[in-house]
Amino acid sequence: MTPSAAFDVVVVGAGLGGLSVALRLADAGLSVGVMRKKRSTESSSAWAQGGIAAAIDVEDSPARHEADTLEAGAGLCRRSTVDFVVNEAPNAIRWLQDQGVEFTPAGPNHRGALHLTREGGHSRRRIVHAADATGKAVVTALEARVAEHDGIQFLDDRIGIDLITTGKQRIAGPNRCVGVYALNRTTGRVETIAARTIVLATGGASKIYLYTTNPDTSTGDGIAMAWRAGCRVANMEFVQFHPTCLFHPLAKSELISEAVRGEGGVLRLPDGRRFMDAHDPRGELAPRDIVARAIDAEMKRGGFDCVYLDISHKPAAEILEHFPNIARRLQTFGIDITRDPIPVVPAAHYSCGGVVTDLNAATDLRGLYAVGECTWTGLHGANRLASNSLLECVVFGAAASKRIVADMASAPPPAAHLAPWDESRVTDPDELVIVSHNWDELRRFMWDYVGIVRTNKRLARARHRVELLHEEIAEFYGNFRVTNDLIELRNLALVAELTILCAQSRQESRGLHCNRDYPETLPDSEARDTILIPGAAARMRA
Numbered sequence: 001m002t003p004s005a006a007f008d009v010v011v012v013g014a015g016l017g018g019l020s021v022a023l024r025l026a027d028a029g030l031s032v033g034v035m036r037k038k039r040s041t042e043s044s045s046a047w048a049q050g051g052i053a054a055a056i057d058v059e060d061s062p063a064r065h066e067a068d069t070l071e072a073g074a075g076l077c078r079r080s081t082v083d084f085v086v087n088e089a090p091n092a093i094r095w096l097q098d099q100g101v102e103f104t105p106a107g108p109n110h111r112g113a114l115h116l117t118r119e120g121g122h123s124r125r126r127i128v129h130a131a132d133a134t135g136k137a138v139v140t141a142l143e144a145r146v147a148e149h150d151g152i153q154f155l156d157d158r159i160g161i162d163l164i165t166t167g168k169q170r171i172a173g174p175n176r177c178v179g180v181y182a183l184n185r186t187t188g189r190v191e192t193i194a195a196r197t198i199v200l201a202t203g204g205a206s207k208i209y210l211y212t213t214n215p216d217t218s219t220g221d222g223i224a225m226a227w228r229a230g231c232r233v234a235n236m237e238f239v240q241f242h243p244t245c246l247f248h249p250l251a252k253s254e255l256i257s258e259a260v261r262g263e264g265g266v267l268r269l270p271d272g273r274r275f276m277d278a279h280d281p282r283g284e285l286a287p288r289d290i291v292a293r294a295i296d297a298e299m300k301r302g303g304f305d306c307v308y309l310d311i312s313h314k315p316a317a318e319i320l321e322h323f324p325n326i327a328r329r330l331q332t333f334g335i336d337i338t339r340d341p342i343p344v345v346p347a348a349h350y351s352c353g354g355v356v357t358d359l360n361a362a363t364d365l366r367g368l369y370a371v372g373e374c375t376w377t378g379l380h381g382a383n384r385l386a387s388n389s390l391l392e393c394v395v396f397g398a399a400a401s402k403r404i405v406a407d408m409a410s411a412p413p414p415a416a417h418l419a420p421w422d423e424s425r426v427t428d429p430d431e432l433v434i435v436s437h438n439w440d441e442l443r444r445f446m447w448d449y450v451g452i453v454r455t456n457k458r459l460a461r462a463r464h465r466v467e468l469l470h471e472e473i474a475e476f477y478g479n480f481r482v483t484n485d486l487i488e489l490r491n492l493a494l495v496a497e498l499t500i501l502c503a504q505s506r507q508e509s510r511g512l513h514c515n516r517d518y519p520e521t522l523p524d525s526e527a528r529d530t531i532l533i534p535g536a537a538a539r540m541r542a
């Protein structure tokens with residue numbers, strides 16, 4: 001069958017990772033299709049508030065940025081990756097400015113200098129930002145550039161289901177990724193899209209948890225697709241929980257930026273007492289996992305629903321200048337941050353693990369690249385340093401495009417014939433309640449059993465539950481036409497399972513992974529990444 005569309009490159013995902021790689025590829029003259037299941041305003045990138053880390057101040061250096069990243073990473077960062085990223089950071093900022101992103105200037109007489117904030121774990125002020133809505137400014141500027149680019153076509157309202165490989169298509173030659181099946185959410189039909197190269201930029205997987213700061217799009221689709229296509233996945237046990245998400249019955253995923261603590265905000269118990277100094281000498285400026293665990297411990301100890309983040313002791317004008325958007329949004333919930341403490345709880349925020357990639361963003365499968373939060377590059381180790389992730393998107397977007405352009409001459413042309421998605425034995429689903437029930441069940445047991453603090457027993461219980469869910473999902477998947485929710489549920493269950501497998505195989509507590517049955521941290525010389533290999537993990541399950 002002739003594919004419904006063909007491109008040099010299809011980028012699956014249109015957050016900062018996807019948009020930046022697409023622009024660079026199109027600027028190099030390639031035809032690019034950018035697939036997104038929702039508008040880019042519903043991506044983690046667009047929701048980012050704090051900013052992008054780069055050592056651009058005269059008082060700072062890439063070496064200091066590197067040291068802070070390594071310290072946060074708790075002995076598991078890949079040094080070559082950290083070195084590469086921190087040194088490329090100033091170029092990444094310049095590239096974004098060239099695309100029209102307007103960052104907050106240093107002051108009235110700035111002469112081009114940018115204002116820098118400081119966040120937890122950073123020893124210097126090095127966070128480039130656009131007030132407190134950096135992601136929105138970045139995504140808006142890049143989206144505008146993409147929209148006017150002749151070489152790029154948005155494939156909107158489409159959710160990528162599975163990668164198409166020559167191996168599965170029985171096409172001769174070494175196994176290679178040659179396209180993607182995608183559900184067109186408007187027509188309800190599955191399309192076959194051919195490409196010489198595919199880039200996954202589908203973001204993280206925090207929706208496996210009940211409480212998350214992420215948009216609905218973060219269902220780990222790219223990680224699941226790559227795994228099913230035979231790629232290794234690593235370090236999924238390292239999930240970062242943001243310490244301060246608004247606790248309010250009407251708020252869904254309302255994050256309160258770390259910059260609020262960076263600018264002097266303090267954490268208080270419901271009776272007004274501060275508690276962070278008892279947990280870490282850095283107090284509120286300790287890395288976010290320590291702050292999240294401290295809040296979790298205080299909430300469990302005192303039986304509190306939330307704690308409070310308070311910046312009301314600062315001058316109101318200063319607060320409103322630094323945090324205009326947070327102030328405006330919280331006002332809609334009846335909270336005046338210049339006077340009221342903000343009720344907060346921790347929530348799943350960032351997936352440090354993902355598809356294994358090298359410094360060119362190449363995966364294990366020929367013709368398949370991955371950038372952004374769906375990857376494991378080795379940058380974050382056992383814990384991500386704040387504001388390094390938007391940076392990772394831009395730096396690896398550049399690296400991927402450089403390699404893809406260089407390799408394009410040797411990549412085969414888009415396949416003229418690909419087997420269509422097989423719908424011959426399926427009917428329309430009749431019991432969608434099963435899908436929504438399983439979705440809720442998965443997210444709740446992941447929160448309860450594979451959350452901020454883990455135990456062997458809870459992990460074993462979670463693994464048992466996810467295996468049962470797999471059986472039900474497989475039955476549903478085999479008999480009914482796919483829907484958006486079913487595709488996401490299947491991916492969530494797989495990514496949850498990979499997270500549990502990684503957590504079970506780490507017999508220590510390190511960085512973001514805290515297991516009460518293994519409270520010690522092994523010496524760094526014995527620290528290992530948890531790398532899952534598709535066939536081998538399947539055997540682990542048996």
Ligand SMILES: Cc1cc2nc3c(=O)[nH]c(=O)nc-3n(C[C@H](O)[C@H](O)[C@H](O)COP(=O)(O)OP(=O)(O)OC[C@H]3O[C@@H](n4cnc5c(N)ncnc54)[C@H](O)[C@@H]3O)c2cc1C
Nearest residue numbers: 013014015017037044045050051160203372373387389390
């Ligand atoms: C509230 C919040 C604040 C943050 N603040 C910061 C910060 O200040 N600094 C920082 O460095 N990091 C921050 N982060 C983390 C950072 O925003 C993310 O790590 C980063 O934006 C990820 O970018 P991405 O391009 O990989 O994914 P996303 O930006 O999440 O984009 C994923 C894209 O993939 C699409 N997609 C997903 N699955 C499919 C599919 N199957 N088919 C088609 N399309 C698909 C989505 O629609 C979306 O377009 C924050 C995150 C959140 C949630």
